[in-house]
Amino acid sequence: MEKSDAVTALSALAQESRLDVFRLLVQAGTDGMPAGQIGERLGLPSATLSFHLNQLRQAGLVTFRREGRSLIYMAEYAAMNALLGYLTENCCQGDPAGCAVGICDPSTLIDAKEGIRQ
Amino acid sequence: MEKSDAVTALSALAQESRLDVFRLLVQAGTDGMPAGQIGERLGLPSATLSFHLNQLRQAGLVTFRREGRSLIYMAEYAAMNALLGYLTENCCQGDPAGCAVGICDPSTLIDAKEGIRQ
DNA sequence: GATACATTTCCATTTCTCTAGAAATATGGA
DNA sequence: TCCATATTTCTAGAGAAATGGAAATGTATC
DSSP, rough: OHHHHHHHHHHHHHHHHHHHHHHHHHHGGOOOHHHHHHHHHHHHHHHHHHHHHHHHHHTTTTTEEEEETTTEEEHHHHHHHHHHHHHTTTGGGGGGEEOOOOEEEEEEEEEEHHOOOO | HHHHHHHHHHHSSSSSHHHHHHHHHHHHHGGGGEEEHHHHHHHHOOOHHHHHHHHHHHTSSSSEEETTTTEEEEEEEEHHHHHHHHHHTTGGGGGGGGEEEEOOTTOOOOHHHHOOOO
């Protein structure tokens, strides 16, 4: 992961509404959640929500698919894991004994056990 | 960890110079590094560096101690671990099989193996 | 094609953040 | 006490981000 990508992802999460949205989508799992439902749950006007969803999308932290009239947003677990990896990358002078990298991906549990980063 | 604390910590890290400073201190370990040396390494004017160090300090991500004329800054590993925990907290609907929380602390390797969060 | 619905884009306003020179503060040594 | 060093606080200007109403876009249904 590049430094600029990390800053973009951290900036995207460093805002109360967006952190709420992201965590909601992390909870929602691979099913995702339509934009309208997100706005309803968090009490955000549609234009405001759309702005924040766009920020999260440009940071690579969420993706979406269309289903009828709705856009279903879902968390991008790989991006979250890459960010966690970046933050802990230089930790403990590379000693794995004191440094366990967090991995979280409901769709690839097998990969998670092997470790995503090589 | 409170949501507002998480936003503060993420905001602190969501800036190129501060991310550089934090990672440098994570590398430096418990010895820490004097402010002057940080500024020299990253090419930051003293007032600018001081502003960023203050942001990191207010976010609880770094602490400092005085040694003679120098202020030695060091990473607060517990705060970083708390943030990683917060981001992955609602992951995988609580299923521990797909969700391992990252832990990193050179000074408490034993605690790390037990897991810091209860 | 007309209408309803879901969501986005446009826009202006307000608010927060970054930057770095200059002055102030704290410490140590002559 | 006086000077050098290390770092902070003060300050103001420039730039970026957040907000939400109104209008536009895309999709489905009749």
